[in-house]
Amino acid sequence: MASIQITESTKSYGNTAVLHGIDLNIQNGEFIVLVGPSGCGKSTLLRMIAGLEEVTSGSISINERIINDLPPRDRDIAMVFQSYALYPHMSVEENISYAMTLRKSPKEKIASAVNGVSSILGLNGLLERRPKALSGGQRQRVAMGRAIVRDPQAFLFDEPLSNLDARLREQMRSEIRKLHRKLNATSIYVTHDQIEAMTMADRIVAMHDGYIQQVGTPLEIYDKPALKSSHSTGLISLKARRFTCLTLKKSCICLMLGQKCGWSLLYKFP
Amino acid sequence: MAYYAKSKGQRVVDWSVHYGLLACYLFFALFPLFWLFKVAVTPTKLLYSEGIRMWPSEMTWTNFTQVMTDTDFPQFFINSAIVSGSTAFISTLIAAAAGYSFSRFHYRGKAVIIVLMLVTQMFPLVMLIAPIFRILTPLGLTDSLLGLVVVYTAFNVPFATFLMQSFFDGIPKDLEEAAMIDGNTRFGALVKIIFPLTLPGIAATLGFVFTAAWSELLFALMLVSSPDAVTFPVGLLTFVSKFSVDFGQMMAAGFLALIPAAIFFFLIQRYLVQGLTAGAVKG
Ligand SMILES: Nc1ncnc2c1ncn2[C@@H]1O[C@H](COP(=O)(O)OP(=O)(O)O)[C@@H](O)[C@H]1O
Ligand SMILES: [Mg+2]
Numbered sequence: 001m002a003s004i005q006i007t008e009s010t011k012s013y014g015n016t017a018v019l020h021g022i023d024l025n026i027q028n029g030e031f032i033v034l035v036g037p038s039g040c041g042k043s044t045l046l047r048m049i050a051g052l053e054e055v056t057s058g059s060i061s062i063n064e065r066i067i068n069d070l071p072p073r074d075r076d077i078a079m080v081f082q083s084y085a086l087y088p089h090m091s092v093e094e095n096i097s098y099a100m101t102l103r104k105s106p107k108e109k110i111a112s113a114v115n116g117v118s119s120i121l122g123l124n125g126l127l128e129r130r131p132k133a134l135s136g137g138q139r140q141r142v143a144m145g146r147a148i149v150r151d152p153q154a155f156l157f158d159e160p161l162s163n164l165d166a167r168l169r170e171q172m173r174s175e176i177r178k179l180h181r182k183l184n185a186t187s188i189y190v191t192h193d194q195i196e197a198m199t200m201a202d203r204i205v206a207m208h209d210g211y212i213q214q215v216g217t218p219l220e221i222y223d224k225p226a227l228k229s230s231h232s233t234g235l236i237s238l239k240a241r242r243f244t245c246l247t248l249k250k251s252c253i254c255l256m257l258g259q260k261c262g263w264s265l266l267y268k269f270p
Numbered sequence: 271m272a273y274y275a276k277s278k279g280q281r282v283v284d285w286s287v288h289y290g291l292l293a294c295y296l297f298f299a300l301f302p303l304f305w306l307f308k309v310a311v312t313p314t315k316l317l318y319s320e321g322i323r324m325w326p327s328e329m330t331w332t333n334f335t336q337v338m339t340d341t342d343f344p345q346f347f348i349n350s351a352i353v354s355g356s357t358a359f360i361s362t363l364i365a366a367a368a369g370y371s372f373s374r375f376h377y378r379g380k381a382v383i384i385v386l387m388l389v390t391q392m393f394p395l396v397m398l399i400a401p402i403f404r405i406l407t408p409l410g411l412t413d414s415l416l417g418l419v420v421v422y423t424a425f426n427v428p429f430a431t432f433l434m435q436s437f438f439d440g441i442p443k444d445l446e447e448a449a450m451i452d453g454n455t456r457f458g459a460l461v462k463i464i465f466p467l468t469l470p471g472i473a474a475t476l477g478f479v480f481t482a483a484w485s486e487l488l489f490a491l492m493l494v495s496s497p498d499a500v501t502f503p504v505g506l507l508t509f510v511s512k513f514s515v516d517f518g519q520m521m522a523a524g525f526l527a528l529i530p531a532a533i534f535f536f537l538i539q540r541y542l543v544q545g546l547t548a549g550a551v552k553g
Contacts, residue, residue, distance in 0.1 A: 052447050072450045079451050085444035089466045102453035146452070 002062045002153035002186050003028045004049065009058035011044050011210075018044050019210045021058070029184045031177070035197040036207035042190040045207075046156050049188065051075050062153060078147035079156040082163065084139045086131040086146075092118075093127040096145045117145045120179070137168045148179065154186040161196070173200055198222065303528070310334065310521035317517060333522035342497055343523050346505035350484060351530055353415050353501055357422040358480035361430050364423070365475055366468070369434030370460065374443065387428040395425070399492050406493065413496050421493065422483045430475045437471025438464070473541035480534055484527075502527050 004026040011019040019041045026032050034042045047053040049060055051072035059066045067075055078099075086095050093114055094101075100110045118124050121141045131139055140160065147155055157176075161169045177200055180187055191197055197204050198218045206214040206221065214221060276284070309317070310333050312326040320326060337343050372380065402421060403412065411417030441464055449459035487503040494500055502523070509520035 050447075050451055052450070071455070072447075073453045073455065075451075077451065079448070081444045081448060083442060083444045085442065085448040087445065087449070087463055098449075099452040102458075146448075150452075 001028055001184070003064075004154060004186060004188075005059075005061045005064070006045075006049070007059045007061070009045075009048065009060060010056045011041070011048060011053065012056045017210060019048075022212055024205060024212065024215070026186060026188065029186055031180050031187045031189065031200065031202045032205060033197040033201035033203075034188065034190045034205045034207060035192065035194060038192055040207045041210045042192075042207055043158055046079075046158055046188060046190050049154075050077055050079050050156055076150075076153045077156060078150050078152040078154075079158065080143050080147050080160040082159040084131075084143040084163075086139060086142055088131055091128050091130060092123060092134070092142050092145075095131065095142055096123075096149050099146070099150045113149050117149045120148075121145050136163055136165075137172075140164060140168075140172065144176070144179075148183065151183075152185065154188065157187065157189040159190055159192070162191075162193075169196075176200070306521050306525055309517055310525050312518060314516075314518045333518040334526070337519050337523045337526065341505075341508070341519070341523075342500070343502070343505060343526070345497070346500050346502040347526070347530070349415055349499060350501040350503075350527070353418045353422065354480050354483040354530075356419045357426065357483040358476045360419065361423045361426045361479045362434075362472060362475045364427050365430035365434045366472065368427070368431040369436075370438050370464075372431070372435045373438035374446075387431065390425075390428050395488055399488070402489075403493060412493050413499055414494075415499050417493055418483075418490060418499070418501070421489050422479075422486060426479045426482055430479055433475050433478065434468075434471055437468050437474075440471075441467050469541040473538040477535060477538055481531060484531055 004024075006022050006024040006026075009019065009022045010017065022045060024032075034045065036042055044053060048055050051067070051070060055068050059068055061067060062075065062077075087098065090098065096117060097110045097114050100113060105113075114127070118127060121144060123138070123141055123145060126134065126138060126142075131142065134142065140163070143160065160176075161172050164172060173196060176189075189196075189200060198221075201218055203215060203217055204221050205212055214225070216224075308325060311329045311331065312320075313328055313330045313332070316326050316328060371377075372384065406412050406417050406421075409417075411420060445463055445467075446454075446456070446459040449463045450456060454462060485503055486501075490501045490504045491507075494504065506520055506523060506527075509516045509523070
């Protein structure tokens with residue numbers, strides 16, 4: 001469990017600046033969604049937090065400790081890749097337990113952790129299989145399992161659902177939220193899909209062209225979209241699609257008014 | 271691949287064309303080998319007297335036994351095996367390291383190095399023999415197996431590097447990044463994750479370099495004169511004397527020379543089978 005502070009961080013590749021002065025404070029246990037059009041620097045920011053990209057200037061800290069120079073393996077962070085990045089020559093079980101094996105956890109502990117994770121994610125019958133014998137949805141679950149088995153300080157997700165079909169995506173969205181409620185681990189979730197952002201986030205970070213344009217809860221962003229961000233991130237298109245959000249105590253039900261088919265329940269979250 | 275329902279006749283035609291073409295290719299590729307073997311088992315006295323026949327009326331192994339006992343061929347084989355094996359091993363090691371760096375890292379001078387490596391491949395080897403001989407002589411590397419290994423390695427590394435790079439390019443970067451987040455160092459990720467997936471590439475590179483070194487004649491002929499360091503392609507020439515060519519023994523030696531290469535490929539062939547990376551990423 002961790003809080004993450006990003007202070008005046010920039011990133012340049014050679015002379016091209018990709019991120020300009022990012023400032024962001026993430027609370028312990030928060031589910032943050034980075035949203036913005038493709039190429040705006042979401043993945044780059046996430047990879048800087050993971051330690052896969054160097055920070056050009058500024059600092060990133062976890063629990064108040066600056067980690068700019070810490071290699072990925074020492075940051076105790078888990079990441080789910082868009083491509084899943086499962087190890088093709090290992091079984092599902094080996095994929096999930098790999099991080100624990102590397103840390104030389106005792107065998108019994110690994111076995112019980114793998115068991116726990118696979119029953120949460122419904123992977124029980126698949127442990128012996130290789131990734132290539134799995135469907136897209138199953139691979140996605142293995143990737144999730146590989147992340148949660150480690151019980152890390154924070155989870156990073158880089159568009160983890162974009163390779164799934166619409167129905168599966170919706171199902172996984174709610175499962176990821178459920179998991180978050182259960183584990184309550186700090187999570188940063190990257191997407192370019194504003195529905196995903198609206199339905200999943202505790203707080204949304206709207207990005208454009210390497211700048212953060214707005215930070216706020218889904219309702220704040222929906223009610224008062226910053227002018228620029230509303231254009232750029234397309235959050236206003238939620239309005240264009242005639243979304244209506246109702247607040248019921250702390251819960252909110254987002255309803256989408258389809259052009260023809262009337263009201264349909266889009267999503268529900270507490 | 272998409273499956274289309276086809277009529278039975280259509281399938282028979284497809285099948286015949288498919289296997290017909292394969293058979294033509296196999297015949298073309300294997301007939302010389304057959305002929306090599308046929309001449310090797312033909313007794314010398316029948317070689318010219320029988321005319322052209324697919325199989326001699328009488329068969330003999332004497333050519334083989336003579337090559338093994340009366341000539342220096344066992345020594346030539348050992349020399350060739352040492353030179354080719356070392357060259358294959360060293361070249362592949364260097365090529366794997368260089369190919370990985372080309373595939374994964376960006377650094378100043380990378381483009382220059384790649385162009386230089388391409389340039390080295392542009393010259394006909396004949397042009398380079400004199401300078402190379404001149405360089406190796408003071409180093410005491412002429413007339414030695416080590417000299418051959420050095421030269422072969424130098425000439426095979428560029429191509430082998432490009433080969434290895436293309437294999438590394440085929441392995442998604444996400445995999446080693448995932449492994450690094452999971453707790454590996456970059457080198458650990460390379461050894462534990464990338465290396466097992468590159469085995470087909472390593473096998474192909476080993477095979478390529480091994481065969482290139484195994485059959486190399488020009489440098490072996492020019493750089494080596496003492497019998498201790500003669501490799502088998504040069505050794506084959508000893509059957510050509512001023513007045514005659516001992517075809518029987520030459521073919522027998524040639525046939526024997528195929529065996530190590532065949533064993534080598536037999537050992538690596540299961541790694542040559544591709545498809546190990548399937549399922550790494552979506553698609
Ligand atoms: N290795 C790199 N070298 C140069 N430019 C890069 C590199 N990686 C990403 N970029 C650039 O950085 C910008 C942000 O990329 P990215 O973070 O992947 O965007 P997003 O994930 O929001 O789609 C893009 O314009 C991209 O071209
Ligand atoms: Mg991205």
